[in-house]
Amino acid sequence: MRMWRQICLCSGIATLLAVAFVLEGCGGGSTTATPVEDPPDDPAPAFVHQDVVLRNRLGQPIALGSNEPYSPRTTCAGCHDFHTITNGYHFQQGRTDASGTIQMANDFFGDGRPWLKSDGMYGKW
Amino acid sequence: MAAKDNVRESDIDKTSFWYGGLCNICHPGGGFGEFDRDGELYYDVRTSQFGYEKLGKTAADVRLDGDYAEINHMSGALRAAPWDITGVAEPDCLFCHRTERAVSDGKNMNWVWRTATLRSKDKLKDTGGASVPAYAAAATAGQGWFSAFALNSKVPAGKPPMATTLDIDYQPGVDNGSLKEDGAGSLRLDGASIVGSPKDYACWGCHLTPDLKKRGRSWFDESSDVHYAGFNNLNDADPTNDIAPGNSTACTQCHPAGLDHNIAKGNATVSSVRNDTDYAGLRTCRDCHLPGAEKHENAPTPTSDIHIDGHLEKMSCEMCHIPYKTRSAVFAIDNATTGNTIGYPAAALLSADPLDPTDPDKSRWYPSFKWKTDKDGERRLFPIKLLLSVWWGDWDDNGTPDDGHDDTITPIALWRVRQITGGSPIAGTVDDNGDGKPEVNRPEEILAYITAMKGDDSYGVPVATRPVLVKGGRVWFEVPGGGDVDSFDYHAEGVHTESSHPFSVNHNVLPTDQALGATGCIECHYGFAERPSPVFDRLIPISPFDETEDARPKYKTVRQMTFLSPF
Incomplete structure (x- = not known):
């Protein structure tokens, strides 16, 4: 059976991308991803992302010839939920808890080790 | 790590700015690379304000702030963290989600470029001599979007690279197709250059070094x-x-x-970040190999x-199916003798004969074991590699010399240890075992260091x-009245401190015919043969050097460490 989809996903991460693609104005580009037709014998869905305008720290588009660094936040956060994404433990390393609340404190574990300030690498001795 | 609030310079260890330039090399930006402990951007380029200024504070107010100060870890000099020069390290999406990876001579160049840029801190310049905001530019450099990039040649081998020069230039991105110009003159990141599920190369860039040092892990090796x-x-x-790799x-x-x-992660035996997510989504050995809803169709059933x-019931799959490792790892770190970290590799303490660490065959080493909670809630034995540490602390018995439970042994920041040692063994310290690494081990040496550590x-x-x-499960202290040292077993005395750190060994599963027991029960249960078992009687290092003039390593058997004594 032939199926149409707007986006096919390789992982859970990509779900966010898929949702984002249908948001108007996303990335400053086209608002929807190009529909991709499933080849009948292709069991693995393909991942597709639209082109994204590269932006600087002020959110301005970057032109060729610029020597400003691009900003992942202004480039990507227009579509993606950076608050949720960056509360992942790879980003925070103990700075925040599951709810995103800053949890740093001397003697984090309350067991007489004031040099431990979180349960992650950011805050350890 | 330095506290947010400090009352004197001597209380400050590594600050957030230090983490930004070093720890961020293996973290993807965002979080502590971007925001202070009050939740403010360290520096907002839109308003040209530091985070503390948004809270009404001045530079003088944050002179000893763990987010806005930096201690020079060689000289001890204090300065204001120049976030205004470096910018902040934003979440680096493409660090993991870039489709194409640059690999050269076995190095992940995306990691090298990004790392070197972060490590340059406020010293990074372009070829015209203008300052480049290193933390903010790291994501750009990591994609290879530059026309000039130079490394500091004075960085010792084995240390992370450091850049001196970066000319951001997007032309290489246009040339390789990752970027393209649109009709309005702006650059667009090509959608095909973004991948959903990161490839192994993304993980490898950061996990290569720590997983090698801590676990002897091999990558991209089907054997x-x-x-x-x-x-x-x-x-x-x-x-x-x-x-292809x-x-x-x-x-x-396994780690979606x-x-x-x-x-998705397991239950780490060292560190505890976000324990609430332990095993969440992780595909364990049992998930994929045993019958059940999560059984992988291609995973053979035992x-x-x-x-x-x-x-x-009692043993993890890894216990038998990761029977040994062939790549070296760091088994001990001595932070005490010089104040710099001196590492001891597997070959210094172990061999391919699990019963004889002095055997000249160093082609493999064998793990120890530790009980931990598996995904199904059962406690099982898992393979681990103990990392031993030797370090100086400041002991406070809190006025109860007969009760160790409330004692505190505060680690001394290494920059302060180096102020005493000068970064070298203090006079009179001998390399007793002749391994080329002097060690503070004999009582008279320990006493000399203790005396010196009381200095300013x-x-x-x-x-x-x-x-x-x-060191080695014991605390060495100067006896009351001085002139001699003694030691105690900190576990036995109830003192909360540590000198061994169990890193789980959970990758590099070997083929079934190499697993423990593949040739019979006798592989483990040597009682049948009336000789020591290479599993339960194998020797595990517990101290890199003892207190004698031979400075020999100390060992315990798995039997002694786990209290398991099967025949």
Whole structure:
């Protein structure tokens, strides 16, 4: 059976991308991803992302010839939920808890080790 | 790590700015690379304000703030953290989600470029001599979007690279197709350059070094990793279906992630970050190999009769199927003798003969074991590699010398240890075992260090009031009245400190015919043969050097460490 989809996903991460693609104005580009037709014998869905305008720290588009660094936040956060994404433990390393609340404190574990300030690498001795 | 609030320079260790330039090399930006402990951007380029200024504070107010100060870890000099020059390290999406990876001479160049840029801190310049905001530019450099990039040649081998020069230039991105100009003159990131599920190369860039040092892990080696081989079709007879290392996604087969980017993990035996996510989404050995809803269609079900209930109940799969490691790891770090970290590799303490560490064959080493909670809630034995540490602390018995439970042994920041040692062994310290690494081990040496550690740092503050050496499960202290040292077993005395750190060994699963027990029960249960078991009587290092003039390593058997004594 032939199926149409707007986006096919390789992982859970990509779900966010898929949702984002249908948001108007996303990335400053086209608002929807190009529909991709499933080849009948292709069991693995393909991942597709639209082109994204590269932006600087002020959110301005970057032109060729610029020597400003691009900003992942202004480039990507227009579509993606950076608050949720960056509360992942790879980003925070103990700075925040599951709810995103800053949890740093001397003697984090309350067991007489004031040099431990979180349960992650950011805050350890 | 430095506290947010400090009352004197001597209290400050590594600050957030230091983390930004070093720890961020293996973290993807955002979080502590971007925001202070009050939740403010360290520096907002839109308003030209530091985070503390938004809270009404001045530079003087934050002179000793762990987010806005930096201690020079060689000289001890204090300065204001120049976030205004470096910018902040934003979440670096493409660090993991870039489709194409630059690999050269076995190095992940995306990691090298990004790392070197971060490490340059406020010293990074372009070829015209203008300052480049290193933390903000790291994501750009990591994509290879530059026309000039120079490394500091004075960085010692084995240390992370550091850049001196960066000319950001997007032309290389246009040339390789990752960027393209649109009609309005703006650059667009090509959608095909963004990948959803990161490839192994993304994980490898950061996990290579720590996993090698802590666990002796091999990557992209089908001979030492059945999962890498299996997921990439490398163990069949058809070479045309092989997946190249650059396209391998073996990592995310077991470690998938959701929208929250909490990549599925197990139950680490060291560290405890986000324990609430332990095993969430992780595909464990049992998930994939045992019958059940999560059984992987290609994962073989155990058939050997060695998988008796008693074994499955008490032993992890890894215990037998990761029987040894062939790559070296760091087994001990001595932070005490010089104040710099001196590492001891596997070959210094172990050998391919689990019963004889002095055997000249150093081609493999064998792990120890530790009980931990598995995904199903059962406690099982897992293989681990102990990392031993030797370090100086300041001991406070809190006025109860007969009760160790409330004692505190505060680690002394290494920059302050180096102010005493000058970064070298203090006079009279001998390399007793002749391994080329002097060690503070004999009682008279320990006493000399204790005396020295009572001296002042460059701020006139005593480095320690009651210095103690923590090593090999014991605390070495100066006896009351002085003139001699003694030691005690800190576990036995109830003192909360540590000198061994159990890192789980959970990758590089070997083929079944190399697993423990593949040739019979006698592989472990040597009682049948009336000789020591290479599993339960194997020697595990507990101290890199003892207190004698030979400075020999100390060992315990698995039997002694786990209290397991099967025949």
